[in-house]
Structures are given as structure tokens and as C-alpha cells.
Amino acid sequence: MSESELTEIYNPVKILIIDDDKVIADILKDLALMDEQERSVSVCYDGAEAISMIKNESFDLIITDLIMPNIGGLDVLKHAKKKDPDTLVIIVTGYASLETAIAAVREGAYDYIMKPCKMGEIKIVINRASDKIKLNRENKELTRKLKEVYQELMLLNNRKHKSEKIKSLNFFSSGMAGLHHLYNDSMPDNYIDKLQALSSLMEKGLLTESEFKTFKNHYLNLLSSEK
Structure with missing residues (x-):
């Protein structure tokens, strides 16, 4: 206070x-x-x-x-x-x-x-x-503070749903249900392996070239920001 x-x-x-x-x-x-x-x-x-x-x-x-x-x-x-x-x-x-x-x-x-x-x-x-x-x-x-906390929780909740919505957007092929593992934080942060996995999905026809480039740029940006 x-x-x-x-x-x-x-x-x-x-x-x-x-x-x-x-x-x-x-x-x-x-x-x-x-x-x-x-x-x-x-x-x-x-x-x-x-x-x-x-x-x-x-x-x-x-x-x-x-x-x-x-x-x-x-x-x-x-x-x-x-x-x-x-x-x-x-x-x-x-x-x-x-x-x-x-x-x-x-x-x-x-x-x-x-x-x-x-x-x-x-x-x-x-x-x-x-x-x-x-x-x-x-x-x-107390009422004022409760309102502030409620607004903060609503904001965090909206951000969470927005983030989940972005991850679940179907801008890739309909047969790519397995792509969620690319966002799994429990996996090693080995971007080369992830890019190879993307390449394999593209070769199998489960990922278009445009979609592959989108994901590749995403990981390259992450890699660049960590340097």
C-alpha cells in the first residue's frame, strides 16, 4: 500500500x-x-x-x-x-x-x-x-485493491488464452497434429534438431514450403535473440 x-x-x-x-x-x-x-x-x-x-x-x-x-x-x-x-x-x-x-x-x-x-x-x-x-x-x-487484482487476473487470463490461440491456429496443414511438440519446453533447445524435424515433415507433405519458412524464421529469431 x-x-x-x-x-x-x-x-x-x-x-x-x-x-x-x-x-x-x-x-x-x-x-x-x-x-x-x-x-x-x-x-x-x-x-x-x-x-x-x-x-x-x-x-x-x-x-x-x-x-x-x-x-x-x-x-x-x-x-x-x-x-x-x-x-x-x-x-x-x-x-x-x-x-x-x-x-x-x-x-x-x-x-x-x-x-x-x-x-x-x-x-x-x-x-x-x-x-x-x-x-x-x-x-x-480493500474493494479498490480487489478490483485491481481482478483486472490483473483478467489481463493475464486474456494473454494466456491469446497465446494458446496463437499456438493452436491452423495456419499449417490439417495433418500436422504432432507439431505441438515443437513448442514443448521439456525438449532440449536444439534448434537444428527442430529444423530437421520441420524439414522431415515438409518432405512427407505434412508441411508446405511456406509453412516451413515461417517456423524456420521463428527458430532463427529465437536463436539470434539468445546470442
């Missing part, structure tokens, strides 16, 4: 926290950074600003309040998923209802947290989301 590929997999998880209550937003930031060095956390206190940030940057995880002035959490969720379907979005709200929960799930929310909630519970959800993001990165890289 190249250095750039490793860097992509182990890049810090980029988190965006959105809440119009600055105290709550800062608490969520502290929780996101707690006991974890591989995270980068940005905070904003307005839905419109959040959407602008999402358009200009890529985030792995977004934690947003549901009810905010002008633009709420569901709109942030929609914009985030439109920008990148792989982005995980956690909705946090003190105005929980079955309706909003269903709407959030339909829009692709990763989780839905109701206030008041224990800080430990939020921390668990954030850690679980971060683990999922890292696992998704590794799975993507």
Missing part, C-alpha cells in the same frame, strides 16, 4: 458540530475530542453557515441540533447527504417527536439523540460513528 493510500485511510475523522446554543456546541466538541487523537472538529452556531461549510469542505461526521433559527437540522442533513451520501449525520434535539425521528431516518440520519441525555451516551454514539467511518474507509480500499 502506498503512502498516499495509507494517509487517506488514517486521516483524522472530520467532524462538524452545529448548534445555536454555544455552550452545548462546545460541550459536544469536547466530547468528540475526548480520548481520541484522530479527529478534527469544527464548530458553527448557525444552520446557514453549516450548509456553506458543507459545500466548501468534506466532513465524515456531522452532529447537528434539530431546531435552529432559519435553517434546521433536517435541512443540514439533506444538504450533507446530497454532497456526500457517505457522510454520517447525528441529529440532537430537545423537541423529539415520532414525526421528526421518522423524517430524520428517511433522510438518512445515522442516529437520533433526544435531550436531555447523558454525556456518556453521546460519547458512545460519536465513537461508534467514528469506528464506522474508519471501517468504511478500509472497506473502500
Whole structure:
């Protein structure tokens, strides 16, 4: 695996926290950074600003309040998923209802947290989301490498079939089934003997003069390349 590929997999998880209550937003930031060095956390206190940030940057995880002035959490969720379907979005709200929960799930929310909630519970959800993001990165890289290996195998397989097809082309007489021994790698690389065998086949009428010249040139080229 190249250095750039490793860097992509182990890049810090980029988190965006959105809440119009600055105290709550800062608490969520502290929780996101707690006991974890591989995270980068940005905070904003307005839905419109959040959407602008999402358009200009890529985030792995977004934690947003549901009810905010002008633009709420569901709109942030929609914009985030439109920008990148792989982005995980956690909705946090003190105005929980079955309706909003269903709407959030339909829009692709990763989780839905109701206030008041224990800080430990939020921390668990954030850690679980971060683990999922890292696992998704590794799975993507594994899938990419499997595709590369598959393509290489297909290329080798095509080359093999092409080589076998060339060897089996019937550009010589139909009665020359025994010519395959001329390609047998177990035989000594004695081109003189092979040319004599070709000459004998031509004398028996199993090989035309043109076909004999083709094989002769082939072996002479091999002999020349070994010098």
C-alpha cells in the first residue's frame, strides 16, 4: 500500500458540530475530542453557515441540533447527504417527536439523540460513528485493491488464452497434429534438431514450403535473440 493510500485511510475523522446554543456546541466538541487523537472538529452556531461549510469542505461526521433559527437540522442533513451520501449525520434535539425521528431516518440520519441525555451516551454514539467511518474507509480500499487484482487476473487470463490461440491456429496443414511438440519446453533447445524435424515433415507433405519458412524464421529469431 502506498503512502498516499495509507494517509487517506488514517486521516483524522472530520467532524462538524452545529448548534445555536454555544455552550452545548462546545460541550459536544469536547466530547468528540475526548480520548481520541484522530479527529478534527469544527464548530458553527448557525444552520446557514453549516450548509456553506458543507459545500466548501468534506466532513465524515456531522452532529447537528434539530431546531435552529432559519435553517434546521433536517435541512443540514439533506444538504450533507446530497454532497456526500457517505457522510454520517447525528441529529440532537430537545423537541423529539415520532414525526421528526421518522423524517430524520428517511433522510438518512445515522442516529437520533433526544435531550436531555447523558454525556456518556453521546460519547458512545460519536465513537461508534467514528469506528464506522474508519471501517468504511478500509472497506473502500480493500474493494479498490480487489478490483485491481481482478483486472490483473483478467489481463493475464486474456494473454494466456491469446497465446494458446496463437499456438493452436491452423495456419499449417490439417495433418500436422504432432507439431505441438515443437513448442514443448521439456525438449532440449536444439534448434537444428527442430529444423530437421520441420524439414522431415515438409518432405512427407505434412508441411508446405511456406509453412516451413515461417517456423524456420521463428527458430532463427529465437536463436539470434539468445546470442
